[in-house]
Amino acid sequence: MDIRTALKQELIKELRLEDIGPEDIDNAAPLFGEGLGLDSLDAVELTVLVQRRFGVIIEDIDAAREAFASVDALAGYIETRKGELPCAGPGLSQ
Amino acid sequence: MKLAVDGTACLGSFGTGMEALLRGAPLPAVHADGRAVAADTSALKARLPARALRQIDHFSRMALLCALNALEDAGIPESPPRDTGIILVSGYGPATPTFEFQDSILAYGEILASPLAFSRSVQNIPAATLAVTLHLVGPCATVCRGDFPVADGLCIARQWLEEGRVERVLFGAVDEYSPLLARLTRLRVGMRASRAGREGLRAALPVSEGAVFFCLTADKDISAFAGKCRRGCIEDILFGRAGNIDPPDNTGVGTRGEVPVFLSGAVPRRLRALPGMRHVGHVYGNIPIAQAFDAISALSCGNGLPAGRALCLAHGTGGRTACLHVRQAENRGGAS
Numbered sequence: 001m002d003i004r005t006a007l008k009q010e011l012i013k014e015l016r017l018e019d020i021g022p023e024d025i026d027n028a029a030p031l032f033g034e035g036l037g038l039d040s041l042d043a044v045e046l047t048v049l050v051q052r053r054f055g056v057i058i059e060d061i062d063a064a065r066e067a068f069a070s071v072d073a074l075a076g077y078i079e080t081r082k083g084e085l086p087c088a089g090p091g092l093s094q
Numbered sequence: 095m096k097l098a099v100d101g102t103a104c105l106g107s108f109g110t111g112m113e114a115l116l117r118g119a120p121l122p123a124v125h126a127d128g129r130a131v132a133a134d135t136s137a138l139k140a141r142l143p144a145r146a147l148r149q150i151d152h153f154s155r156m157a158l159l160c161a162l163n164a165l166e167d168a169g170i171p172e173s174p175p176r177d178t179g180i181i182l183v184s185g186y187g188p189a190t191p192t193f194e195f196q197d198s199i200l201a202y203g204e205i206l207a208s209p210l211a212f213s214r215s216v217q218n219i220p221a222a223t224l225a226v227t228l229h230l231v232g233p234c235a236t237v238c239r240g241d242f243p244v245a246d247g248l249c250i251a252r253q254w255l256e257e258g259r260v261e262r263v264l265f266g267a268v269d270e271y272s273p274l275l276a277r278l279t280r281l282r283v284g285m286r287a288s289r290a291g292r293e294g295l296r297a298a299l300p301v302s303e304g305a306v307f308f309c310l311t312a313d314k315d316i317s318a319f320a321g322k323c324r325r326g327c328i329e330d331i332l333f334g335r336a337g338n339i340d341p342p343d344n345t346g347v348g349t350r351g352e353v354p355v356f357l358s359g360a361v362p363r364r365l366r367a368l369p370g371m372r373h374v375g376h377v378y379g380n381i382p383i384a385q386a387f388d389a390i391s392a393l394s395c396g397n398g399l400p401a402g403r404a405l406c407l408a409h410g411t412g413g414r415t416a417c418l419h420v421r422q423a424e425n426r427g428g429a430s
Contacts, residue, residue, distance in 0.1 A: 015210070016148055037145050044209040052206045 003075045011071075014049050015042050027071045035070070043068060050074070056081045095256050096330075097248065098313035098323040101168025102390050103160045106304020107131050107271075108377055111163070112394045115387070120376045121300055130300040130379050132271065135159050146227065149210070153188040153270045154220040156305040161224055161264055164307035168324060170262075179232040179260035182221040182268060183247035185382020187238040189272040191215045220268065232260050241359075241410030243267065244385040245418060248331050255312040267386035268305040276301040279380065302379025306386035326393045326402075326422040334415050354399055356392055358384035359409035372404075384408065385418065392420040 008022035011031075015038065029035040032043070046068065047058045056078050058064050067077035107121055107130035108114050121130045135155040138147060141162060150158065165174055191214035198208040213219065218236045225234045233254065237247045244267050251263040279301055313327050357365060357373045365371055378387040385408040392404035399422060406418040 014208075018144065018148060037148075041149070041210060041213060048202075048206050048209060052202050 003078060004071055007071055007074055007078075010049055010053060011036070011046075014045060025071060027075075029070060031068050031070060031074070050078065054078045054082060095252060096313040097252055097255070097308075097328040098311045099308050099325040099327055099393060100262075100311055100323060101164045101166070101170065101309035102307065102325050102393060103163030103167055104304065104306045104387065104390050105135075105156060105160050105163075106133050106378055106381075106387075107300070107302040108304070108379075110134060110137070110159075112390070115377060115391060116395060118374070118377055121302060121379045130271075130302040133303050133305070138162075142227070149214075150223055151188060151191050151214050153190065153268060154223045156270065156303070157182060157220045157224060157266050157268045157307075158227060160268070160305035160307045161228070161266055164264070164266075164309050165228075168309040170309065174228060174230065174264070175261065176229070176231050177260050178228075178230050178262045178264055179251075179254050180221050180224050180230060180234045180264050180266075181237065181247045181251050181254075182218075182224070182235070182266045183237040183243040183383065183386075184267065185238070185240055185243055185269050186272070186275055187217050187236065188214060188220055189270055189275050193272060193274060221266075224264070224266070228264075230264070240382060241414065242333070242385070242408055242416035244383055244389070245331050245333065245408065245416035248328060248418070251310050252331065255310065261311065263310040264307065265310050266305060266307045267383035269303055269381050269383050271301060271303040299375050299380040302381050304378060304381060304383075304387070306383065306390050308390075323423050326420065328389065328418055329421050330419040332417045332419065334417065335413055353401065354392070354404045356388035356404055356406045357409070358388050358406070360411065361409050385416070389418050389420055393422055 004027055005022055008025045011017060011025070012020065012022065017036065025036065031046075032038045038046070043064060047064065050056050050058060050067070058067055058077075063077075067074050102112070104110075104112065104115055106115075108117075108119070110133075132152070133156050135152065138155055138159045142158075147155070165171070191211060195208065195211040195215040198211045202208075217238055218234065221234045221236045224230070225232075235250060237243050237250065239246065247265060247267070251265050254260050254263060310328075313323060352370065354370050354372050357371055358375060361373070374388065374391055375384060378384065381387070385406050388406040392399065392406060402422040402424070404420050406420055408416045410416065
């Protein structure tokens with residue numbers, strides 16, 4: 001499974017995005033505001049989710065702003081930093 | 095001071111609305127673990143945007159739908175006056191999110207536990223969700239306890255109205271099904287039943303879930319009662335230790351058949367045989383907020399109450415009781 005599909009599945013499951021599937025999420029669309037409509041609480045959850053699933057730490061607000069711009073941006077952020085930390089839960093390899 | 099009940103609503107495993115509750119059909123246990131069906135909150139999707147509902151869990155959805163229905167019943171718009179307080183009572187509160195958060199800690203540790211699960215597990219979140227959604231800025235409180243959450247919460251409502259802190263209280267009683275709590279409930283009920291001959295009324299009931307809401311205002315003028323309250327009033331809230339048989343003797347309305355007594359809680363089996371005793375738990379199931387279902391049943395059962403009055407008597411641990419003295423509106427009708 002590619003990282004974008006895995007990310008979308010995690011977003012739908014963990015952030016309770018009801019009535020949509022991975023195919024409904026545009027890789028380039030903003031995650032927050034007008035895009036998926038996520039909010040600040042979702043951002044905190046997403047930060048934790050990325051660390052425990054992919055072993056990547058989002059260290060500060062600037063990093064979050066870059067990483068959370070879209071699914072494409074988040075996938076890119078994870079791919080360049082993957083393996084910094086061990087995953088706390090089932091990661092992509094599982 | 096009496097509490098005027100201007101609007102009511104209920105939902106649960108039995109369905110939604112008074113008609114479903116008063117139909118009186120026994121609640122079947124439809125799942126292998128003995129629970130009844132989940133309360134249906136799908137009607138919320140037609141009343142609130144999907145984005146507003148996304149982070150609202152099942153417990154809060156039950157509260158929200160029932161609150162909206164109670165406001166509608168009271169003839170109050172969905173954005174009620176700002177001087178409205180919220181009191182939410184529950185036996186266990188939002189149990190499912192609480193256990194989800196605990197599971198998250200066990201699975202990922204303190205650092206990586208789910209922030210969303212934590213936010214949903216905070217006890218006052220359902221009441222706060224009501225306040226945010228209904229744009230209410232009045233006081234907002236949650237009472238969560240095993241014995242008498244309904245009577246305790248009504249005492250707070252009476253206090254707020256007496257002080258003039260609010261003009262109206264949106265009072266809700268909510269409990270949700272949780273497999274773990276259901277298992278513990280059955281263990282506890284079984285132990286008590288075998289130990290003291292109690293629990294006879296609810297031991298065999300399916301563990302259920304649901305919500306009851308009242309729109310309450312102060313009713314200071316007794317003589318003006320007729321026609322003032324749409325549904326009736328809660329004349330008094332009394333606590334006692336009544337020898338496990340009678341309601342508290344200071345209700346002034348008599349007992350033993352003169353006034354119907356709706357029973358809930360850890361009721362001694364021998365009470366069931368006394369005249370005037372009613373038990374409608376077979377309709378709403380085994381649930382900590384049973385007394386709220388009894389009160390709404392008494393307020394709404396048309397001409398089923400001989401003098402338009404009833405006592406709703408809950409038995410708690412240690413033989414303690416809490417009693418609501420309920421009086422129907424004089425122009426009372428049936429279910430709404």
